[in-house]
Amino acid sequence: MARPLCATILGRCLQCNYTPVQVVSPLISRLNASSAPSALSCIGLEKTQKMAFSSSARSNTNSQVSEPPACLLKPLEVPNKLLMGPGPSNPPPRVLAAGALPLLGHMHPEFFEVLDDVKAGIQYVFQTKNEWTYAISGSGHAAMEAAVVNLLEIGDVALVCQNGIWGGRIAEMVDRNGSIVKKLVRPMGEVFSLEEIEQGLKEHKPKLVFVTYGESSSGSAQPLEGLGDLCRKYDALLLVDSVAIAGGAPLFMDAWNIDVLYSGSQKVMGAPPATSPISFNQRARDVIANRKTKVRSYYLDAAELANYWGCDENPRRYHHTCLVSSIYALREGLARLAEQGLEKSWQEHRKCAEMLYEGLEKMGLEMWIKDKAIRNPCVTTIRVPEGVEWKKVVDHLMKQHKIEIAGALGKDLLGEIWRIGIMGHNCTPENVNRTLQALKEALDLYWKK
């Protein structure tokens, strides 16, 4: 009986086989009152065995156990910051609490119910009835890779619309997959017209077109209406990145004929980074079913994942150990959105974005994107005024107020923009005002007009 307790409560002691009492005690002090006695009795029962192990280890000079890292013997301390950058955003307490609920096994029927709830929540946020709708275990990049490796084979052509970091990132993934990248490029902050995408479709005859709906590096929102129909006309799939916007602005996967859509847990959905919602429609599924070659990633195989998530007629099979606690958190983030209602959430994000624009303009700042209609309400990009060192302002907010705002992502706009995110639980007039006040204080110090 001692071993399982030991393994459950003091995971580290199974790895090193011997955990001296002085190492164990700080850990025990952090266990809750009910589990601490069990942990202690477990150590007592195992003592003889451990001493035998440690003397045999000492006799072999090559296998001496190193000292445990001193940093891990101190309690974990994390400051509480207001995350008003482009993500992650602060999860509400109920989401953090959900992540701390008792662990279930990833094949337990109760956990399958949680998966079903999450699937329904993603279908709601994406406004889709697609059966293949679930969350990838991994951050947004995992969903990007999943889309690429499932939809494209070696030699397939993808038309990537790049007006910020994310087009560049997906292009890199397409290339690494052995597929061919054709790019349409626009400066950061601009969006693509249907006409130029049609030109690209005619010229390159791609299997897939990629656009970023909510660009977090430039702050733009790509208009999507009509794009799905256009892609169908040219027999191409439409893949859309909605990591930095889903839940915060209108998005209708089915009505807009988006074939594959993905997002991330850590922005408007208000859960910690870990899971990334994705959905494939029937056209995308047909492309996957008709592949000539196997999907090059087992972990990200969309059909295998669909089975595990109960999206096909077969019994669920083990695929990988799903991120149980992260799924609880995502469920709670989606539940919060469902309670609020999508339309209300879109309105709140728009309202807070407008408040932010107004406050920034009052300070004499300019938005990077002039046309409000193509701004991502969840991530606002602001032009850094002449003579102001962007980093000093960012550091001031962090040091004096524990508020995160960000500079540019990547080299292109480095020093030229700040980025402020308003997402999910953080999307309140109070947070917008706190950020504006802190920013004003920093500008009074560092902007000599």
Ligand SMILES: Cc1ncc(COP(=O)(O)O)c(C=O)c1O
């Ligand atoms: C638009 C967009 N796409 C993709 C990603 C990648 O997501 P992650 O960092 O969670 O891997 C991000 C992250 O910020 C993003 O903003």
